Amino acid sequence: MEYVLEVKNLCKNYDNFALKNISFNLPKGMIMGFIGENGAGKTTTIKAILNIIKSYQGDIKIFGLDNKESIEKIEENIGVVLDDMFFPEILTPKDINNIMQSMYKNWDTQLFNNYLKEFSLRDNKPIKTFSKGMRKKLELITALAHHPKLLILDEPTSGLDPVARKEVMHIFQSILEKEECTIFLSSHITSDLESIADYITFINDGEIILSKTTNELLEQYGIVKCKEADFQKIAQGDYLRYKKTKYEYQVLIENIKDFQKKYNIAIIDKITLDDLMFLMIKGDK
Amino acid sequence: MIGFIKKDLAMIKSNFKLLGILIVTYSILGLLGKLDISFLLPFITVMIMISTFSYDNYNNWDAYSICLPKGRKNSVKAKYLATIIMILVISFITGIISLLISYLNFKVINYEQILITLLGTIFGTLLVITFMYPIIYKYGIEKARISIFLIIFGLFILIGFISKYIDFTFISNILSLLEYYIIPIIIILMILMVYISYKISARIFWKKEF
Structure with a gap:
């Protein structure tokens, strides 16, 4: 190239x-x-x-x-x-x-x-x-x-x-x-x-x-939205950042397909660059 | 390079009206035999050129110019050349008007006197840019403003000091010895001092980060 x-x-x-x-x-x-x-x-x-x-x-x-x-x-x-x-x-x-x-x-x-x-x-x-x-x-x-x-x-x-x-x-x-x-x-x-x-x-x-x-980025990365109980099940190496909000956890993951194979969590949103920036900068590891 | 010179000249075109008014005023005062302000014109030209640094600074032109072809090399060179072009053009116009005034007032035209006055004025204006431009490139126009005042004030003090304590007969004796060479010597001196000043400014600009 x-x-x-x-x-x-x-x-x-x-x-x-x-x-x-x-x-x-x-x-x-x-x-x-x-x-x-x-x-x-x-x-x-x-x-x-x-x-x-x-x-x-x-x-x-x-x-x-x-x-x-x-x-x-x-x-x-x-x-x-x-x-x-x-x-x-x-x-x-x-x-x-x-x-x-x-x-x-x-x-x-x-x-x-x-x-x-x-x-x-x-x-x-x-x-x-x-x-x-x-x-x-x-x-x-x-x-x-x-x-x-x-x-x-x-x-x-x-x-x-x-x-x-x-x-x-x-x-x-x-x-x-x-x-x-x-x-x-x-x-x-x-x-x-x-x-x-x-x-x-x-x-x-x-x-x-x-x-x-x-x-x-836009196809593979995603945001898992889940309750605390589900978040606790996710291994630390399987997500990049997370943010705890009033009602849910927002968890940034690198590969939606791999994540879905491993975890049975229903709500995974596709990511926007705004979300990505926000979670990478303000999220916890 | 020509593009950079065009830019500096385009920046002062709004001042052409002011220069025009000054030239007319000078012509009228000269014709009436009241006051000779010929020396003022090139000095005001230099002040106008110095004012272009403020506009450059306000819009961060220097940083932008570096991204243009041969910007780091030509930006400073063009500023000096544009200034020298303007000084020479205005001095030339002033010289022509001086000749016309002498002619219209039925005076004997003293070419040598007019030439010496012009050369003296050009020397003075170039002396200002010789000191000023490296300071502006090093410290920026805002900080350099104070030094403009100090340099001009310093020059007056120096001239005052020299005129009080130095025996001018000695200098005039030397000058009379050099009578036939005085004009080329002044010209060489001017070229040399502006060249050294340019080299210092170019070196400062070459290393500068924005």
Whole structure:
């Protein structure tokens, strides 16, 4: 399998936070959702991938090239949306188009203008007059208009209303249909990812908890809902986390079929990424 | 690289009106023979360029620029080049206006005097960016604001001190010895100090994490 992004044993230490041995691979043409609560290490990981932070341990390869040694070959083919980082807000979309024409060999003015029209963004208005959602759309458009082979998006849907979020997700899907693009997308709005992500990588407190295909996660993982008596029957190695609520136990299991063979417990719900995040972070072992 | 320069110039286009008003004011005052504010124009240009750092900082442009092609390398270079372009353009306009004013006032045009005044002003403005830009790249524009004040204040104190205690006949003797070389020496000195300043800023930016 050809990987567009390979992260191996990434470590970075701060005074009160650390990334600990982050490793995952993103195959070509796929969308990976990078999930985790705020402060889990998503943005720090992305900054390391993009060389915004440099002093880390571990290896990061993009298009098979080392991201420090070959950054100039890599940058031309990457599109980025970063949380709270963009062009100065006194500039207009027209300025951005003019600037980016000189930055990227593949900059596509027509595509940029088409997206502006599609999202109803005026090209002669300064960014500071745009709402948060409009700015986010402009950031996305800017990331897309040079036909990148890899999109790295940090919280691209935060601040968008549900309609705009759907529009953005639709754009991602249409890009994948039209172009040979791979997407690495961090978000804490996990419902956005369930429908579009091929892979989910889950980070918590600077550590990767899991990295699997979305199908695998949503089909195999489940939540057992049972009374205390039934919970006591479940061996500790057969569940990942549990949470005691007022009326029941919610038990996160890794494989519904294996569990059903072993235990006769009727209520096993399929999992959502929200449930998974909640139980993995707040549940007991 | 051109893209980065375009970005810095696009950021100051809203200030072109201010510069235009200043140029007209300077022209009128010059024609009336009231006051020579030619030195102000390049200094205000530098202040406008320094103000672009605030916008960059507010939108975390520096971090974003690193993700653009050759961003770490070209972002700083472009800031210096855009500043120098603006200083030279404004100085050139100021020089042309000075010539016109002399012509319209039926004065004998002293080309050397105009050139020396312009060079002195360019030298002064470049001296400001030579000190300022590395400080801004190292500590950020917010902290650097205080040092802007300190540097300008310090320069005035230094000039005051020099003018009080140093015998200018000695300096003017040296300058008269170098009479034919003074302009190339100033130009070389300017290039050298801006180059060293750029190298320091580029090194700071290269290592910087956001």
